[in-house]
Amino acid sequence: TNPARGMLRGVLVAQLLQAATTQSRVRPSACFRRAGFVIASFPSRSRSPSPFRVSSVRFVSQPNPAVFPACGRNSTARASSTEHEMSLPKGEGADALVAQSCADLGACSRETPLLTPTQITTNMRAVPVWVLSADGKSISRNFTAKNWQCAFAFLNHLSEIAEHEGHHPDMHLTNYRDVRVVVTTHAICGLSLHDFVLAAKLDKVDVTYSPKWLREHAAAE
Numbered sequence: 001t002n003p004a005r006g007m008l009r010g011v012l013v014a015q016l017l018q019a020a021t022t023q024s025r026v027r028p029s030a031c032f033r034r035a036g037f038v039i040a041s042f043p044s045r046s047r048s049p050s051p052f053r054v055s056s057v058r059f060v061s062q063p064n065p066a067v068f069p070a071c072g073r074n075s076t077a078r079a080s081s082t083e084h085e086m087s088l089p090k091g092e093g094a095d096a097l098v099a100q101s102c103a104d105l106g107a108c109s110r111e112t113p114l115l116t117p118t119q120i121t122t123n124m125r126a127v128p129v130w131v132l133s134a135d136g137k138s139i140s141r142n143f144t145a146k147n148w149q150c151a152f153a154f155l156n157h158l159s160e161i162a163e164h165e166g167h168h169p170d171m172h173l174t175n176y177r178d179v180r181v182v183v184t185t186h187a188i189c190g191l192s193l194h195d196f197v198l199a200a201k202l203d204k205v206d207v208t209y210s211p212k213w214l215r216e217h218a219a220a221e
Contacts, residue, residue, distance in 0.1 A: 093126035097200035102165035105194055108187045115191045123196040130183075130199050137191060138184035139199060144213035145177045154179060157205045165201065167194045177210065 106112070115123070117136065124132060130139040145151035151173055158181065162168045172180040183199055185192040209217075 091126040091128045093123070094200050094203065097123070097126050097197050098204065100193075100197045102167040102194045102197050105197070107166060108185050108192065108194060110187055112185055112188050112192045112194070114185075114188050115193065120191055123193075127196060127199045127203060129203065137189060138182050139191065139195060140180060140182045141199070141202070142178070142180045143207065143217075144210040145179060146208045146210050148176050150208040151177045151179050154205060154207050158202060161201050161205070162198065165194075165198055167198050169198065169202075 120132065120136065124130070124139070127139070127141075130141045132139055145154065155171060155173065158169070158171065167185075170182040170184075172182075174180070181202065183195045184190065185194055
């Protein structure tokens with residue numbers, strides 16, 4: 001038996017026994033769900049004045065989804081709120097890009113066509129929230145999510161899309177919720193049609209943004 005787990009089991013059992021002897025009317029299992037365990041306590045059928053007799057403690061190796069501690073606060077309500085969840089407006093030609101598939105365009109290689117400056121300018125209209133790098137070799141998108149959980153929700157969707165398309169961007173998560181995505185075709189050290197197809201598909205993912213970031217973003221536009 002893992003020593004740390006055994007020690008924790010002993011502490012929890014001791015606290016459950018204390019709750020029973022003090023005739024606490026709060027079910028012990030309710031107290032320890034916050035610790036990420038599901039603890040089963042069974043009502044006593046004896047005539048003992050104690051409301052519960054601890055006959056078994058069952059540890060289930062799964063966190064309780066009802067409570068997700070974040071900065072000391074319950075984030076369940078925050079995560080379920082759609083107040084700041086939105087899809088980005090579609091740019092000119094975005095639907096045409098979304099309808100394509102990186103897989104159908106073929107795997108990236110040194111033979112992948114490099115987009116011309118004119119083609120890049122045209123495709124940038126389809127993804128207006130992306131920024132072209134100074135050297136014209138990549139495009140990037142930055143935003144601040146509402147919290148860590150919302151940032152990772154977007155990154156999980158990004159991972160699924162990238163795997164399905166067979167084209168993978170560079171991802172950065174800083175300050176626990178600041179997201180930066182950089183798309184380029186590494187094989188040709190520049191931009192290809194694959195990059196804009198992926199960017200357009202990522203723009204369709206709903207994101208729960210930071211309210212402050214949304215206000216500043218709206219003001220900048």
